[in-house]
Amino acid sequence: MYYLRLGLLYLFLAVIGFVLAWFNAPTWVIVVVFIVAVAAVIYNNVLVMYLSNDAKKIERAMRNQRRNPLFAHVLAVKEGTLEDEMKEIDRVIAKYKQPDLRNSFEFLRNYRLGQYENAIKFAKEIKREPSRSYHLALADVLQKNYKKARSYSFDQAWMAHAVEAEIALQLKNLENYKKHMQLAIDESKGMQLLLNQATFEKELRTFKVSGKK
Known part of the structure; x- marks a missing residue:
């Protein structure tokens, strides 16, 4: 179309x-x-x-341009498997040469694979704000240093809520996770809005599966 x-x-x-x-x-x-x-x-x-704040319009635009790996990655998070996500992360890293972008996606890859030590290393390599503070805060969450994770200042409001949601996720606090992830979605726009929404939906499914065990 x-x-x-x-x-x-x-x-x-x-x-x-x-x-x-x-x-x-x-x-x-x-x-x-x-x-x-x-x-x-x-x-x-x-x-x-x-x-845009219109998730349907954003998703439609992404589907029309899914040859772009940045957009294809968001769609993979929304409806694909972990293998699909890894494939699109590989495509992003192959296409884009900016160090911070590559390090942020390497962080994401290792986070999704549960390789937290490697994820933390890549977070420390990110230089530019606000991405640096955001990824360092997430790295602190992975190290269970929640107080330090909350000490960062973010230019974008959704980031603070996303960090709180990650803390809740690590503590398996479903209600707090739902609260802060919804706030992160409400505060984000465009591609980030759809990514936050897709992440929220996928993590909720993981919670439900874990709860049945």
Whole structure:
């Protein structure tokens, strides 16, 4: 659907360009119309992916662009297996060369595999804020240093709630986990909102399975 809409946009622009040329419009007018139309599409996509609070709209946009491993990873968390998540993490690390992004996904990989010592090592390699403080706080939670984990300041409100949710998860406090994870979802936007929501749903299923044993 995304590529169909993109194709229709290009067709529309071609028609507009033809009409303008037919009426001898200056070249600069045709160029400006083309730039404005393309910029509007890109701007709308950015708004959805990073600033929207509409989970359905975000998910639909991600499905349309799931060739991007960042989006495919979120969808893997939402509906895939652990193996699917690892596959998409591999794709992210293969595609993107930014050290902090790679270290954050290496942290995530080791966290999901239960290899907490390795996860902590990667958290310490992250340099830029707010990602550094967030991952260090999660690393402290994994080391059961809950007081230190709560001592960090975060620019984004959802991060503090996500840390509290992780503490509740480690302590197997379901009600506290549900409370803070829902707050994290409420405070996040765009891709992060969908990731928090998908994580919440997956962890709840894990809680239920564990409770039956």
